[in-house]
Amino acid sequence: MASDKKFFIETYGCQMNFADSEIVNSILIEDGMQPAETPEQADVVLVNTCSIRENAETRVWNRLKELRTIKKTNKELTVGVLGCMAERIKDRIIEQEHLVDIVVGPDAYRDIPRLLKEVDDGRKAVNVLLSLEETYADITPVRTVGNGISAFVSIMRGCDNMCSFCVVPFTRGRERSRPMESILKEIQQLSEDGYKEITLLGQNVNSYKDGENTFAKLMYEASQVNPEIRFRFSSPHPKDFPIDLLHIIAEQPNLCNYIHIPAQAGSDSMLERMRRPYTREQYLALIDQMREIIPGVSFSTDIIAGFCHETEEEHQQTLSLMKEVGYDLAYMFAYSERERTLAHRKFEDDVPEEVKKRRLSEIITQQMDIQKVRNQEEIGNRHLVLVEGTSKKSEEQLSGRTDTNKIVVFDRSDFEPGDYVEVEVTDSTSATLLAKPIKKSSITEFFGAAVEA
Structure with missing residues (x-):
């Protein structure tokens, strides 16, 4: 790859995708390329994609069609797709739609320089193989965008939970954890670079395991790197949240009193269909335990409206769960079916769109009311x-x-x-x-x- 070529990465979706884009920055810069400030200035535009919901994929498709128009006037422009959509749509996006030149899955970023050389030789290039070992632990991410204050650090990749609605295990593969030493080294570098806040990322961070090193141990060691850097993490799973971590958060001032704890739904019947291995009672007991150990802790959650076969009673139970917990923030979505998931294979997406929209609207309205009250209680604090x-x-x-x-x-x-x-x-x-x-x-x-x- 000629050193005078420039690249630009557009990132969609979750925090993990933004962290991945920083890994790709490092790989391409190491190969001699330079980041461009805008897509128009770039020789290579890479779109890092999200498959978690239909709306996210639709945005990517529309953007790729815009880039195809640009390619008609700039014949030398190389366009690629990275990340979670890559494996799902590789055939359609290259052979049918002719939208891109290169498709790279989340575990194949090291191969991008070679794939770009294939494109230079006039071929389309694809690598969407998933790995049981790849963690990019030896690559120092290059943060070319952002405020220089907050940073994301990926501690693990993949997911073994197989929730029936979720495509992540199929797009990102099985769980594997980075060595703790490499994570702490990255945190130390961020500290030296002046960052003030770091969020540790994983599809299920509380499954982190490096030999005898657990997630609770990692959070403690991270907190000791610099007492003036505060730490967050996302996302844990309610099924195996480490209680010893709660005591560490309570004891360490730079571990934030904030936990994102996805519920997804409020009824046992819905949780069972979603393959969430906890009950409503167990979830609420965990919330109570968190509040007891960490006074003043705040919570956010994920909620899905209109999952397969959802009844009105199940919807009302989700509303009542949200009200009982009193979340400070919620990420709320209407269910969109994802190919290859258990829900796609086993259930019918039978809740009408107008019902999904109405239930989502009720969820959002109630959450805004809860947040208004929660925030009013902060006056004077x-x-x-x-x-x-x-x-x-x-x-x-x-x-x-x-x-x-x-x-x-x-x-x-x-x-x-x-x-x-x-x-x-x-x-x-x-x-x-x-x-x-x-x-x-x-x-x-x-x-x-x-x-x-």
């Missing part, structure tokens, strides 16, 4: 906010997040992105806390003072 950037509405205000993952907006004063600022909440909406800044602070200072108080 003090939080340590990591400033992420300027508020969307005003250059005179800054925006950041509490360790409980709530968005806070406050006057700029003399604070800058990357600062930790102690604030007092003065008002709220269902999505945002409004606050007055008190002073620039630190994790050690703020939580040390809280313990003393």
Whole structure:
């Protein structure tokens, strides 16, 4: 590959995809290519894709058709698809639609330079083989976009859970964990580069296992790298959440008091069809235990509306679960059937679209009401906010997040992105806390003072 070629990566979907794009950045730069600032400036445009829902795939298809139009005027442009859609659509996207030149699955990123050479030789290039070993542990991600404040670190790949609605095990393969040493080395480098927040990523992070090193052990060791970096993680599974991790979170000030704990549904019958190996009662007991061990912990969740055979009673049980937990945030979606999943093979996607939309609307409306109340309860409380950037509405205000993952907006004063600022909440909406800044602070200072108080 000629060193004067430039590449641009467009990333869709989850945090794991953004982390993967940073791995591809590293591989291509090591091969002599340079990142372009825009797709128009690039010789190679790679689209990192998501298959988790139909809407995500539709966005990718539309974008690829736009890029095909650009290729008509720029004959030298190479267009490729990376990630979760690659294996599912490789034949259609290359042979039928003639949209791309290269298709690469999540475990074949090391092969991209060779595949690009095949394209230069006039051939279409495909590698979508899944691996039982690949973790990219020896590759240092190159973060060419972002705010230089928050970073994602992938700790494992794949998933063994086989939930009936989920395509991830088929697009990302079986679970395998990175060596803990390589993860801590990456965290140490991020610390030296000045990052203030790191999120550890995996399809099921609490399944992480490196010899005797568990996920709880990894979180503890991560917290010790730098007491002024705060840590989050996503996503755990309710079925095997490590209780010892809760005590570690409670004890370590830089482990955020925020847990994303996907429920998906609120009835035992629905959870059974979804192949979620816990009951409503077990899930609620776990929530209670989390609240008991970590006072003030906040929760987010995933909810699916209109899964196969969902009855009105099951829908109402999902609404009641959400109300009983009182989530601070929820990611809510209407079910979209995915090929190759158990639900696709075994069940009928028989809930009418208008019913799905109505149930999703009810779920969203209720969640917004819950969030409004939860945020009103924050008025008068003090939080340590990591400033992420300027508020969307005003250059005179800054925006950041509490360790409980709530968005806070406050006057700029003399604070800058990357600062930790102690604030007092003065008002709220269902999505945002409004606050007055008190002073620039630190994790050690703020939580040390809280313990003393």
